[in-house]
Amino acid sequence: MTTSTAFDISAKRLDFPGLQHEVNGFPLAYLDTGATAQRPTWVLDAERRFLETTNAAVHRGAHTLAGLATEAYEEARETVARFVGAASSDEIVWTSNATDALNLVAHGFEAATDGRGGSPAKRFALSPGDEIVVTEAEHHANLVPWQELAARTGAVFRYVPVADDGTWSLDDARSVIGARTRILAFAHISNVTGYVAPVEELVELAHGVGALVVLDACQSAPHRPLDLARLGVDFAAFSAHKMLGPTGIGVLWGRKELLDALPPFRTGGSMISTVTMESTTFLPAPQRFEAGTQPVSQAVAFAEAIRYLEAVGLGAIEAHEERLAERLVSGLTALPGIRVVGPAAGVPRSGLASFDVAGVHAHDVGQYLDAQGIAVRVGHHCAQPLHRRLGLTATTRASTYLYTTDDEIDRLLAGVAEVRGYFGVA
Template sequence: MNPEIKSYFPILNQEINGHPLVYLDSAATSQKPTPVIEALKEYYEFDNSNVHRGVHTLGNRATEKYEGAREKVQQFIKANSTQEIVFLRGTTTAINLVAQSYGRANVEEGDEIVITYMEHHSNIIPWQQLAKERGAVLKYIELEEDGTISLENVRAAITDRTKIVSMVYVSNVLGTMNPVKEVAKIAHEHGAVMMVDGAQAAPHLKIDVQDLDCDFFAFSGHKMVGPTGIGVLYGKKHLLEAMEPVEFGGEMIDFVGLYDSTWKELPWKFEGGTPIIAGAVGLAAAIDFLQDIGLDEIEKHEHHMAATAMDKMSKIEGLDIYGPTDPAKRAGIVTFNLKEVHPHDVATVLDMSGIAVRAGHHCAQPLMKWLDVTATARASFYLYNDESDIDRLVEGLRSAKEYFSDVF
C-alpha cells in the first residue's frame, strides 16, 4: 500500500499521551480522508438545501448530489437499479427495516429465522423481537472450532420452514469471512430470503450483490472512510416494492388525504423526512477515494497486515488470538486477550502509548459466550495502517504484560 495514503488522514497527524497516534479501531469507525472532509465542507458552504421539493438553484444542486450519490452506490455494489438503493442511518436501521417490514409480512408462527453466533447485536436483536412477535423460531448455525462456519452446518440449520437467513459477511470480532454466496443459494433452495450484514465487508472487499444473489445487503458509511449517520440498504426490487414503509411523514408520500395516504415509488417510500443529504455527499466522496486506491489493493493489504500481526503477536507468551488461524480466511481484524489481564486494562495501557484498540464485548455477547470469555481486545487494520503500527502494538503489548506481571 502506498505509504502516502496516511497523509490524507489529518486526524492521524497528532500525538496521544505524548506518543504518535496509532489508530487500530477501524472496525468500530474509520478515520476520514481530506477529500471526504472537503466534500462535506463544500456542500455546506455552497449547496446546502433540502432536496426534491424546491425548484431553486440550491435545491437542484443538492438534489443532484444526493441522487448522484445513489447512482454511485448502485455502481459500487453492482445493483441493478438505483431503485434498489435506500439511504438510511446505517446498517442497524437497515436490518431493522427488513425485520419490521418484510419480516412482519412474511414470517408466521412456527416459521424459522436463521442466524449465527458471530452476529453483531444489530443482527440479532431485530430477529429476536420479530420471532417473539410472530411466534417464530430463532435458530443459530453452529460454528467450527476456529470460528468459521461449514456449509454442512448451514444445510443442517436451514429447512423448508426457514423464511429468513441473516448473516454477517465479515465478523467484527473474529474477522471471519463467511461464504454468503453459497449460503444464499442454500437459503433460496428452501424458499428463504438472504440478508447480509455487510458493515465490515463493504469497506474492505469488492461487493457484487448480483453475484452474491443476496436479497438484502446493508452497510454503513462511517466504516468506509465516510461520514457517520449514513448507511445503505440494498434490496431486490420486487421485494422492496412489496414491502410497506415503517416510518411515515414528509418526502415518502405521494398523496395525503384526510383518512388515507399513498407512498412514493422506490426508493423514496422508505426515506421519510428530510433525508441524510450531507451524509450521502460524503459517502459518494468516500466511494471515489476507495475506488481510486482499489478495493483489491485494500483487501490484499489487510490480509498482509492481519498475517503479519498474528505472526508477531503469537510470539508473545500468554497471548490468545481468536478466530481463523489462516489469514486468507479473515479480514484485517485480530482479536486477542492477555492471560490474567482484563482487556480494558490492556487497552488503557496501550492508550498511554498512543495506541487505540477496542476492548469489551464488541456488541457480540453471544459470541463472547461461545468463546468462553467476558470480553476481548481487538486491533483492526485499514488502508492507512502499516507494519510500523504492528510493531508499536507488539511493543505496547509486551510493555503491558511486563507492567501487569509486576503489579500482580
C-alpha cells in the same frame, strides 16, 4: 498471498488529518477502524463545499439551489449503487446507519405479517413455526432485530453454532437451515473474528428452501470489492462511517422487486404518493423508506469516500489488509499468554484480530496500549453471545485499513508483549 501493495501508504496517510498528531506523546497508531474509520480531506472538503455552496432541502423546491442539492444527492445514490453492483440506484435506500437498515427489513416483515402492504407483501409474512436463522457470531444489530421479529410473529429463532475458535462452516449452516427457514441473516465478515463467510454457497442453500438472505456487509464493503448482485443476496446493509465517510448515514440495498413490495418502516413526509384523511399510498422504493428530512450533505460526503476508495483500489486495499492480518495474527499467537480468536495464522481472514491476554482484562490492555498512542477496541464488540460461547467476557480488537502500516502492527505487538509483565501476571 499478495506481499506488496499497489499504492503508496505513506502518501495516502497524508490525506488523513486525524492521523497527523500524537497521543500521550506518541504518534497515533489508529487500529480501531473496525469501529469507525478516519476521514480523508477529500471527504471533509466535499461535505464542507456542499454546505457552503449548495445546501438546500432536496425533492422539495423549485428554486435553483434545491435543484442542485437534489442532483448532488441523487448522484451520490448512483455512486453507491455502482460501488456495490446494484442494478439501479433505486436499489439504494438511505438509512441513518446499518443498524437502522437491518431494523427496516425486520419491521417490514412484521408489518407484512400483520397484513400491511397488501398482496405484494405476502411473500414476507411469517407464520408460527417459520424459522429465522442467524449465526452465533452475529453483531447485535443483526441478531436482536430478528429475535424481536420472532417474538412478535411466533416464528422460531435459530442460530448456526460456532466452533471453539469462533468460526462456523457451511456444514454447520446446513445442519440448521431447513424447509421452514424463511430468513437467513449473517455477516459477510465477522467484526470479532475476521471470518469471511461463504456467501454464495449460503445463498444457494437458503434460496433452495425459499428463504430470503440478509447480509451484514459492514466489515466487507469498506475493505474488499463487493458485488451484491453477483453474490445473490436479497438485502444488504452497510455504513458510511466505517468506509471513510461521515456518521449518520447508512445504506440498505435490496433487490428492486423486494423493496417495492416491503411495507415501509417509518412514515411521514417525502415517502408518500397520495394522502387523504382516510388513507395513504406510498411511493415506490427507495423513497418509500426515506421519510422526513434527508442526510443530504452526508450522502454527498459518502459518495466522495467511495470515489477515494475506488481511486486507491479495493483489490489493493484487500491485499494490503490480508498481509497485515497475517503479520498481526502470527505475531500475537507467538506471544505467551495470548489467545487469538478466529481463523488461525495462514487461514484467510479480514484485516482484524481480537485477542485475550491471560490474567489481564481487555480494558486494562486497551489503556496500557493507549498510553503508548495505540488506539484499539475493547469489550464484547456488540457480540455478547459469541464471547460467552468462547468463555470470554471481553477481548481486545485491533483492526486495520488502507492507512495502517507495518510499523503500527509492530508497535502493537511490542506493547502487547509487555502487558502481562506490567500487570504482574507473566
